[in-house]
Amino acid sequence: MTTVAIVVRQGADEREIDAVTGESLMHALKGARISGIEAVCSGSMVCGTCHAYVTPGPSGELPPIGEGEAEMLDEAVDRRPESRLTCQIDVTPVLAGIIVEIPASQM
Amino acid sequence: MATAPDMTVPRGDHAPVFDFDIYADPRIGEDIQGDYAHVLADVPPVFWTPANGGHWIVTGFEEIVEVVTNPQDFSAREMQIPRVPDPPQFIPLSLDPPDNIPYRRILMPMFSPKAVRAMDDDLRRWANELLDEVTVGKNQCDFVDAVASRFSVTIFMRLMGMPVDRLREFREIADEHFNARTPEDFGRVVPRILGIVDELIALRRTQPGEDIISKLIAADFDETRKLTHEEVQRICFLLFLGGMDTVTNVSGFAFRNLAQDPELQRELAENPARIPQFVDESLRMFGVISTPRLVVREAERFGVTFRPGEMVLCVLALAGRDARRNPDPARFDLDRSDSAHLTFSSGPHLCLGHILARAELRVLTEEWLRRVPRFEIASDQSCRFRLGTVNALLSLPLIWEGGKGA
Ligand code: HEM
Numbered sequence: 001m002t003t004v005a006i007v008v009r010q011g012a013d014e015r016e017i018d019a020v021t022g023e024s025l026m027h028a029l030k031g032a033r034i035s036g037i038e039a040v041c042s043g044s045m046v047c048g049t050c051h052a053y054v055t056p057g058p059s060g061e062l063p064p065i066g067e068g069e070a071e072m073l074d075e076a077v078d079r080r081p082e083s084r085l086t087c088q089i090d091v092t093p094v095l096a097g098i099i100v101e102i103p104a105s106q107m
Numbered sequence: 108m109a110t111a112p113d114m115t116v117p118r119g120d121h122a123p124v125f126d127f128d129i130y131a132d133p134r135i136g137e138d139i140q141g142d143y144a145h146v147l148a149d150v151p152p153v154f155w156t157p158a159n160g161g162h163w164i165v166t167g168f169e170e171i172v173e174v175v176t177n178p179q180d181f182s183a184r185e186m187q188i189p190r191v192p193d194p195p196q197f198i199p200l201s202l203d204p205p206d207n208i209p210y211r212r213i214l215m216p217m218f219s220p221k222a223v224r225a226m227d228d229d230l231r232r233w234a235n236e237l238l239d240e241v242t243v244g245k246n247q248c249d250f251v252d253a254v255a256s257r258f259s260v261t262i263f264m265r266l267m268g269m270p271v272d273r274l275r276e277f278r279e280i281a282d283e284h285f286n287a288r289t290p291e292d293f294g295r296v297v298p299r300i301l302g303i304v305d306e307l308i309a310l311r312r313t314q315p316g317e318d319i320i321s322k323l324i325a326a327d328f329d330e331t332r333k334l335t336h337e338e339v340q341r342i343c344f345l346l347f348l349g350g351m352d353t354v355t356n357v358s359g360f361a362f363r364n365l366a367q368d369p370e371l372q373r374e375l376a377e378n379p380a381r382i383p384q385f386v387d388e389s390l391r392m393f394g395v396i397s398t399p400r401l402v403v404r405e406a407e408r409f410g411v412t413f414r415p416g417e418m419v420l421c422v423l424a425l426a427g428r429d430a431r432r433n434p435d436p437a438r439f440d441l442d443r444s445d446s447a448h449l450t451f452s453s454g455p456h457l458c459l460g461h462i463l464a465r466a467e468l469r470v471l472t473e474e475w476l477r478r479v480p481r482f483e484i485a486s487d488q489s490c491r492f493r494l495g496t497v498n499a500l501l502s503l504p505l506i507w508e509g510g511k512g513a
Contacts (some may be wrong), residue, residue: 044176047461048220
């Protein structure tokens with residue numbers, strides 16, 4: 001278990017939080033009390049309320065989007081190419097330095 | 108009021124036992140959620156009640172999340188307490204993952220944030236039509252009967268492409284289902300509901316429209332086949348029961364609270380932009396559903412042993428009042444930050460209609476306060492209520508300016 005630093009952007013606000021490897025990115029954001037990440041289904045991939053724009057860090061890598069995730073994202077308000085369900089991203093060392101932007105519609 | 112600790116005696120395996128009858132506990136009055144919180148204040152968040160055949164009750168926020176996100180141990184396939192021989196099957200509610208997923212995929216686009224946004228103008232138009240009727244030239248009404256139930260039932264029926272002139276009939280049948288206890292009760296009411304649904308399906312097969320039933324008929328299951336008649340029927344059955352009573356009940360409790368708080372009325376009438384916070388805080392305080400699960404695998408959790416065949420009831424209304432999650436939980440506070448509730452449950456069966464429900468509550472409150480910024484409960488009457496797995500306020504007599512002594 002190690003921690004990975006990630007950057008969170010909310011509007012003009014930017015801060016860094018530590019995510020623990022093994023947990024989901026959603027849990028890390030919830031744990032840091034980031035508003036706009038509701039995750040009302042607790043990671044069961046049925047609500048879409050942990051949607052965020054995720055840009056890779058220096059590793060250039062993110063886990064691929066699964067089929068179920070893609071379908072949920074189709075229904076998201078303000079979808080962008082970087083849209084992800086943060087519950088579907090496990091925190092691993094490759095995530096170091098990623099930028100997570102909370103969609104304006106969720107704030 | 109007789110409260111907890113002395114009545115809490117250990118079961119054989121050290122499970123806390125507290126006698127609580129979810130259908131008729133005499134300690135629960137019309138302030139249902141408040142009374143629940145009070146009566147169970149000193150009882151552990153997971154306990155066994157011998158009432159209604161014996162079952163578990165779970166009241167803590169984290170404990171409920173644990174139950175509803177672990178379908179391998181706690182299945183949704185049976186939801187009756189006490190258990191009945193031939194339980195009704197709802198799609199997707201009675202299906203555990205992964206079986207529920209293809210159905211959620213079909214339904215999701217109809218209830219997504221985008222879809223609900225697109226309904227906003229319609230919701231407002233229907234609210235306006237209804238509230239004009241109830242308020243123009245009038246100064247009192249029964250909020251539950253004249254506003255809350257008619258609004259949610261009307262919206263729902265329009266979405267389903269149901270004829271609006273059958274509103275009362277539909278509402279009575281939904282009530283009958285929620286009051287059903289015995290297999291005979293269910294045996295009487297379920298065929299009536301399915302009969303109505305069948306009529307609608309038959310109609311939409313020949314005359315498709317923009318409604319949900321038409322969309323279900325056209326949908327592809329896993330991109331391989333169409334839904335069968337029975338599948339469409341079971342989905343509609345669930346939508347029928349889940350989409351009407353719930354919004355009615357939450358808005359009833361929310362408006363009773365608002366009616367008793369002139370300061371809150373003033374704040375919202377002056378700042379309608381705060382109505383979404385009012386809706387969220389009302390959802391936190393006034394959950395209406397207790398969701399059952401069937402233990403399908405022995406599970407050691409929270410210091411107790413759940414055995415296969417036992418029923419577990421999650422009192423969702425108490426999750427929002429869990430002081431470990433929301434400080435000073437009995438206080439209605441528009442300014443709460445980081446508040447949380449499980450009024451829509453969580454996990455794979457998270458309420459499909461939660462975004463629509465929020466929109467309905469918001470629009471109804473906005474349009475009501477625009478017409479009736481100040482109102483109160485007609486003091487000579489009490490509010491009737493009903494207890495069970497769906498807790499309901501059955502009446503809420505309201506009166507407003509000019510109404511007094513009239
Ligand atoms: C404030 C109003 C509402 C409340 C409090 C509410 C609450 C709930 C709860 C607690 C569940 C059960 C989850 C579980 O057992 O874990 C549920 C499921 C469901 N609700 Fe709602 N609901 C509301 C409004 C609606 C509306 C308006 C609709 C649709 C028209 C709807 C459709 C459904 C459906 C289809 C399910 C089953 C979802 C599944 O199994 O995947 N609900 N709701």
